[in-house]
Amino acid sequence: LYDKPCGRFAESDFCRxxxxxxxxxxxxxxxDVRLGLLGGGQLGRMILRSALDLNVHVRVLDPDPNxxxxxxxxxxxxxxxRNFDTVxxxxxxxxxxTIEIEDVNVxxxxxxxxxxxxxxxxxxxxxxxxxxxxxxxxxxxRGFPTAAFEWVADTTDLHALFGPGPFGEAxxxxxxxxxxxxxxxxxxxxxxxLRSENDLQLAWDAPCILEQKVDIVRELAVVVARNTYGETAxxxxxxxxxxxxxxxxxxxxxxxxxxxxxEAQAQQLARSVAExxxxxxxxxxxLFLTTSGQLLVNELAPRVHNSGHHTLGASHTSQxxxxxxxxxxxxxxxTGLKLPAVMVNVLGAPGHSGPVVYRxxxxxxxxxxxxxxxxxxxxxxxxxxxxxxxxxxxxxAEAKAIARQAQQLLRVEAD
Ligand code: ADP
Numbered sequence: 001l002y003d004k005p006c007g008r009f010a011e012s013d014f015c016r017x018x019x020x021x022x023x024x025x026x027x028x029x030x031x032d033v034r035l036g037l038l039g040g041g042q043l044g045r046m047i048l049r050s051a052l053d054l055n056v057h058v059r060v061l062d063p064d065p066n067x068x069x070x071x072x073x074x075x076x077x078x079x080x081x082r083n084f085d086t087v088x089x090x091x092x093x094x095x096x097x098t099i100e101i102e103d104v105n106v107x108x109x110x111x112x113x114x115x116x117x118x119x120x121x122x123x124x125x126x127x128x129x130x131x132x133x134x135x136x137x138x139x140x141x142r143g144f145p146t147a148a149f150e151w152v153a154d155t156t157d158l159h160a161l162f163g164p165g166p167f168g169e170a171x172x173x174x175x176x177x178x179x180x181x182x183x184x185x186x187x188x189x190x191x192x193x194l195r196s197e198n199d200l201q202l203a204w205d206a207p208c209i210l211e212q213k214v215d216i217v218r219e220l221a222v223v224v225a226r227n228t229y230g231e232t233a234x235x236x237x238x239x240x241x242x243x244x245x246x247x248x249x250x251x252x253x254x255x256x257x258x259x260x261x262x263e264a265q266a267q268q269l270a271r272s273v274a275e276x277x278x279x280x281x282x283x284x285x286x287l288f289l290t291t292s293g294q295l296l297v298n299e300l301a302p303r304v305h306n307s308g309h310h311t312l313g314a315s316h317t318s319q320x321x322x323x324x325x326x327x328x329x330x331x332x333x334x335t336g337l338k339l340p341a342v343m344v345n346v347l348g349a350p351g352h353s354g355p356v357v358y359r360x361x362x363x364x365x366x367x368x369x370x371x372x373x374x375x376x377x378x379x380x381x382x383x384x385x386x387x388x389x390x391x392x393x394x395x396x397a398e399a400k401a402i403a404r405q406a407q408q409l410l411r412v413e414a415d
Contacts, residue, residue, distance in 0.1 A: 036094030
């Protein structure tokens with residue numbers, strides 16, 4: 001786990017790569033290749049850090065003039081990445097186009113690809129993942145293990161599934177179940193637990209998927225990268241702990257507590273999803289370990305991900321650099337962990353909205369093995385992701401203890 005990359009590297013692959021480099025190194029490393037990035041949030045900002053190291057020119061599109069990338073991109077365009085015309089015009093000025101958010105206009109990406117812009121991941125992969133209904137169907141059709149699910153068009157459809165059939169048959173679905181908006185949900189917003197008839201009254205009247213509620217022992221994720229040559233490299237599995245109030249990841253540990261057999265299974269699942277999607281870029285595969293010991297794929301994100309933040313510092317190659325390598329036709333870097341790592345999201349405190357102050361940050365900076373990453377957002381809101389902390393230590397127990405200390409010391413409040 002600590003030294004070996006999880007990816008497969010064959011010498012012949014590298015030879016093939018050198019022959020076929022889509023973007024000749026002579027241009028790429030001298031700022032002549034224009035890499036476009038849809039989305040200028042914190043994920044983009046961390047991609048920019050790696051772009052600086054590789055001397056790659058990046059143009060960013062985001063609707064917010066104060067987005068975390070705004071002051072650091074080589075070029076920053078204010079515009080909506082969901083708008084066809086905006087994405088088309090932006091993309092036409094790029095050699096390679098990638099994303100840090102999946103909610104982008106895929107129709108424009110399709111046209112850009114036809115016009116010769118290298119779009120990674122492809123419009124097809126993004127559109128499959130954008131819609132949780134299509135994503136689940138795609139996974140199920142290929143035999144990937146997932147929770148049982150059904151598409152529901154609206155509340156009439158939903159009520160029918162929990163009611164008796166036309167001939168008095170038993171209902172098809174039972175409580176508890178989980179309802180998920182097909183589009184637009186993130187960080188737990190867009191997921192409703194249906195415990196009883198009462199909860200049905202509060203259900204969304206929109207296209208959703210209804211999922212069997214799974215008995216989860218652990219929530220896990222594997223970040224995998226795949227480059228233009230089909231080479232894959234995955235990071236050791238991470239394990240999450242959630243803040244029950246906000247339903248956001250609070251702690252993330254790596255390596256996870258999975259047995260070596262399950263670890264191998266998780267790696268294999270993630271790589272296989274990336275390969276079958278023909279994905280180029282980074283993919284996060286969120287997994288559940290059930291009480292019966294089965295790994296289920298919960299959901300996919302076709303981009304760098306919160307569950308890979310610790311790789312910035314904890315891994316030989318961060319997920320952000322890996323993403324650049326993948327979409328720019330470069331060899332993938334080693335994914336081995338340097339030391340056990342814990343990642344803590346720095347979230348806005350409940351009850352605080354407005355200009356942000358980081359109380360206790362000086363004490364936090366005294367803690368051993370800890371690094372602070374702030375995203376440069378000027379306004380805090382309850383549970384808004386404002387930054388993250390990474391702790392490296394000789395043992396996971398030690399790293400967790402320091403992370404807990406940091407969490408108690410740091411308060412993200414409004415001035
Ligand atoms: P989001 O995209 O908003 O993060 P997820 O699909 O990851 O949505 O769901 C959010 C959380 O809800 C999960 O991390 C998990 O704790 C819980 N959850 C989701 N699906 C199920 C399920 N089928 N059974 C039990 N819990 C679930």
